[in-house]
Amino acid sequence: MAGFKKRSLGGLWRSAAAIATVLGFSTPVVTQAQTQAPRLTPQAAPEAWVVYAETATAAVTAWLEEDSASSVRLHLDRMRLTPDQPSLPLELKLWIDEEGRVCRIGFTPFDQPQVDEDIRTVIMGRRLASPPHGMLQPLRLEIQLSD
Secondary structure, eight states: OOOBOOOOTTOHHHHHHHHHHHHTOSOSSOOHHHHTSOOOOGGGSOHHHHHHHHHHHHHHHHHHHSGGGHHHHHHHHHTOSSTTSOOOOEEEEEEEOTTSBEEEEEOOOOSSHHHHHHHHHHHTTOBOOOOOTTOOSOEEEEEOBOO
16 A cells, blocks of 8 residues: 655755645645734744644645545556556645644535535644644645555
């Protein structure tokens, strides 16, 4: 069964892009409310935010690797351009309350409503560590299946 791609420290460019995405510095889909929210460059982000984003990415990836998320993995696997290529990225936006619970999730809907519901079921209400004080939200994650 395909696992999730692990980000290596050796790929500096890929790591910087991943951290930028995780912290919300990229703008794949922008709503009017989001355009008014303050933005930072990755270099300006406090270290605590970067550490939190890395920890949250690992936790959400583990949740999506659980057996209960098999339909999500299967759908992402089918999105591969060729069998030897990674799947297209799954971009998630998470809002996390002061106690660390995922209280809202956003993503581009799939053509299969059951996959959308499975993603919500796997992630909504799950608990992460409490976010650092003042951290901008939503937290943006990018997940990609590898071989």
